[in-house]
Amino acid sequence: MSADRVPLTRERIVQAALGLARQEGLAGVSMRKLAQELGVEAMSLYHHVPNKRALLVLMADRSLATLRPVDPATPWTERLTGLLQDIFHAGMENPAMISVLVAQELDAPDVNVSGRSAIEVIDSILEILADSGLSAQDQVHAYNSLISLVCGFVLGPALALTPAPPNESVREQRRLSGAAVETLPALAGVLDRLHTADAAADLRFSLDLYVGALDRLAASK
Structure with a gap:
């Protein structure tokens, strides 16, 4: 047809x-x-x-609907880390979802979404942060920082100055890069690891540090 x-x-x-x-x-x-x-x-x-903004919201709806429900019985740190990791993975498949969350598109009156809306996801993150015991202002700081963090890991590959080399040339690319930085010992010492970075693992490392710091901040209040 x-x-x-x-x-x-x-x-x-x-x-x-x-x-x-x-x-x-x-x-x-x-x-x-x-x-x-x-x-x-x-x-x-x-x-x-009706318009492109509505289209982005509808595109985001497809991925928002795949996010796992948050288990209220688990510690708030685990809930927050798990939800943000799910947002990251969904955003890698559908960057429209990240665009809607970052823009804080809290209401789209001309669009009826079929599943979980952006505003509900935002509310879920803020609800977890409220459970932490942080002040309202600290919750806002934490929310904005965490969403920016996840967004950065999703969009990072797209913002790279040069595309990743084809698989067959990766070894040669590393050799040439190593020669170019032989006078920069700190960079040379981790160059291979930089070439093989895993965005999901890097995000988890960052979340463990950031959420751990939030936990300590909440405990100090």
Whole structure:
């Protein structure tokens, strides 16, 4: 069946937008490109999705719905770390979700989401921080810092100055880099590890440090 004979629905639009985001990044998603992908006129999209902001919220909804429920019986530090790790993994699959959370898109009156909304996820994080015993101001500082931290780990590869070399040239790239920094002993000593960094492991390390510090701050009040 040709594209123009398949009914245009909100679900088709969102799925196509997610595909574009995976191929070209979030910046590559536009209503014009989306219309081309679906084989329709751009104006047809607006009968189902009122604007691009609404599209991002709907894209985020797909990943927000996959987040695991928070177990209130576990310590707040474990709840917070687990939820933020889940947000990271979902954001790696769908950067639109991170965009919505960072923008603190607390309300989208022209969009009816089918599952967990961004505002509910934000509330879940703040509820955990409230359980920590931190002051309201410290909760806000912690929330903004933690969301920025997760966002940085999701967007980090996209912000790299140069793309990662193909697999077959990784060894040669490391050798050349090592020669270039032979007069910089501290960098040379960890260069191989820098090339093989694991964003998920780095995030967990950072969260353990940050959430541990928040725990100590709360205990000192």
